[in-house]
Amino acid sequence: MRNDVRDRRTAADLSQSELGAALGVSRQTINSIENGRYLPSLPLAISIARHFDTTVEDVFHPDGKEQ
């Protein structure tokens, strides 16, 4: 599953540590999510989407294709 977390984070001029602190997770977890090594839980995915003022479907792409 691909995601746009890195693109949205850099567009918002946030470091991985800053995004992690805002979401209550570690920098390492943000890094793992961005690299596709870790699939976040539904609550965390929703928190990520809300942080970027968008929807989960806009951030995470189950079919591996960006919309």
Next chain:
Amino acid sequence: MTSHTILGGHRRLATAIFLSAGGGVAAATWISGAHGWAIGIAAAYLVLAAITYLWSGRSGDIAAVLRAGGDERQRGLDRDALALSAQATTVVAVVGAIVQIARTGDPGVYGLLCAVSGLTYAGGLLALRLRR
């Protein structure tokens, strides 16, 4: 702004576990009469506890697990590592029981380990399936 996320947990937890375990092993070794070994074991566990305490103050994955804290991914790492450890222990217990039965006809302590492993797994499965 640079921030370091240290997510909860108890920094003294793993340290206390090492100190308790080391104290117990060292005391048992002392009682057995091997005083030199007992002092060596106590010193080794003290060093291990000190390293654990210092490491658990960091912000990485291992530190979070040592604090029994961290976020969902770090707790998942802890669970998976624990499951791997349990599987390895069970394999050793089963192989040990088979070897012991072949040698003496009695599985000995390996049999107890197999029983505990099997019963806790079955009990855990029955209890946990009710929660999800």
